[in-house]
Amino acid sequence: MIYDLEKLDATNIYHMMAQTVIPRPIAWIVTQDEKEIVNIAPFSFFTPLSSSPATVIVSIGSKSTGEKKDTLTNILNTKKCIICMVDEHNLEKMHFSSKELSSSISEAKEFNIKTTVKFDGFPPIIENTSVAYCCTFNQIVNLGESPRTLPVVLNVEQIYINDEVLSTPAKPKINFNPVARVAREYAFLGENISAPKIP
Numbered sequence: 001m002i003y004d005l006e007k008l009d010a011t012n013i014y015h016m017m018a019q020t021v022i023p024r025p026i027a028w029i030v031t032q033d034e035k036e037i038v039n040i041a042p043f044s045f046f047t048p049l050s051s052s053p054a055t056v057i058v059s060i061g062s063k064s065t066g067e068k069k070d071t072l073t074n075i076l077n078t079k080k081c082i083i084c085m086v087d088e089h090n091l092e093k094m095h096f097s098s099k100e101l102s103s104s105i106s107e108a109k110e111f112n113i114k115t116t117v118k119f120d121g122f123p124p125i126i127e128n129t130s131v132a133y134c135c136t137f138n139q140i141v142n143l144g145e146s147p148r149t150l151p152v153v154l155n156v157e158q159i160y161i162n163d164e165v166l167s168t169p170a171k172p173k174i175n176f177n178p179v180a181r182v183a184r185e186y187a188f189l190g191e192n193i194s195a196p197k198i199p
């Protein structure tokens, strides 16, 4: 069976891609508005783009009202965000934080998600996070006429690694167990497989 995407609606295309590009990492993004209300939301259309310059890309859609999601509004206004990687212990809070709330309500308060400042002049990171990226806005990629989501390129300025998951700081070896998105559910990475030697 070959599906011609021109004949499928956007929701079906989303479901097809979400079940086949797996697992997807989750960017748990913390931003602040001009009143410093802390906004938190997860995004799984997210991937590294380049390590030099260090950049990632995350695709952000619209609210059910058609307005921009708060994360995008805040990134465009402040040019700053924090991306927290999600471990098992904060899976539930990450999932709850995807609830569509008014921009005046902080997910941090609504779901009792504790945060702490690690990067001066940037939004806080989520407490107990193993790895967090401190990012600035780079650009929105133009995907043509009326795209449903806007791909946002972010520069990674600094990376926080909790000492508990870090060994050999000079050549960092990081041991943490991130949660990935698989279709509409979640998974941990399974058994590691050594890379075969290329003859």
Ligand SMILES: Cc1cc2nc3c(=O)[nH]c(=O)nc-3n(C[C@H](O)[C@H](O)[C@H](O)COP(=O)(O)O)c2cc1C
Binding pocket: 026, 039, 040, 041, 042, 043, 044, 045, 046, 059, 060, 061, 062, 063, 068, 069, 070, 071, 072, 094, 095, 097, 098, 099, 100, 101, 149, 181
């Ligand atoms: C695991 C997970 C991944 C998600 N990935 C995306 C995504 O890649 N793009 C997107 O627009 N929404 C995604 N969402 C939905 C947003 O988290 C949700 O719309 C949220 O309310 C946005 O909040 P905001 O308005 O505070 O930015 C995802 C939700 C979950 C639970």
